[in-house]
Amino acid sequence: MESLTSFMNLSPVIGLAGFIFAISTYFWVAKQPAGNAKMTSIAGLIESGSMTFLKKEYTILLGFLAVVTALLGFKLGSNTAIAYLTGALISMACGFIGMKAATKANVRTAEAAAQSGQGKA
Numbered sequence: 001m002e003s004l005t006s007f008m009n010l011s012p013v014i015g016l017a018g019f020i021f022a023i024s025t026y027f028w029v030a031k032q033p034a035g036n037a038k039m040t041s042i043a044g045l046i047e048s049g050s051m052t053f054l055k056k057e058y059t060i061l062l063g064f065l066a067v068v069t070a071l072l073g074f075k076l077g078s079n080t081a082i083a084y085l086t087g088a089l090i091s092m093a094c095g096f097i098g099m100k101a102a103t104k105a106n107v108r109t110a111e112a113a114a115q116s117g118q119g120k121a
């Protein structure tokens with residue numbers, strides 16, 4: 001039981017370390033060359049389309065979240081509903097950040113492959 005408590009106390013530290021690593025990697029990727037004007041133009045269109053998709057998806061998802069959160073609150077109590085809603089919102093934030101990172105990395109990977117070959121990309 002003591003080892004479980006120790007692990008539970010360590011979990012937030014591990015999560016924070018992962019978050020710091022992800023943020024530092026994101027900023028490192030953002031500093032890489034994005035290619036020529038045509039590449040950045042296409043990348044902008046891809047990012048715009050991706051964000052439009054997420055906006056539509058999240059709009060639909062928010063309605064579902066409201067209904068499920070209300071049902072959970074009614075049937076299982078407010079703590080369960082709040083936990084569900086918090087998890088869902090964090091998951092949505094991760095999806096948004098992940099899409100931003102992916103679209104930012106996409107053109108930079110293509111540029112790295114064009115300039116230095118597949119090994120660097």
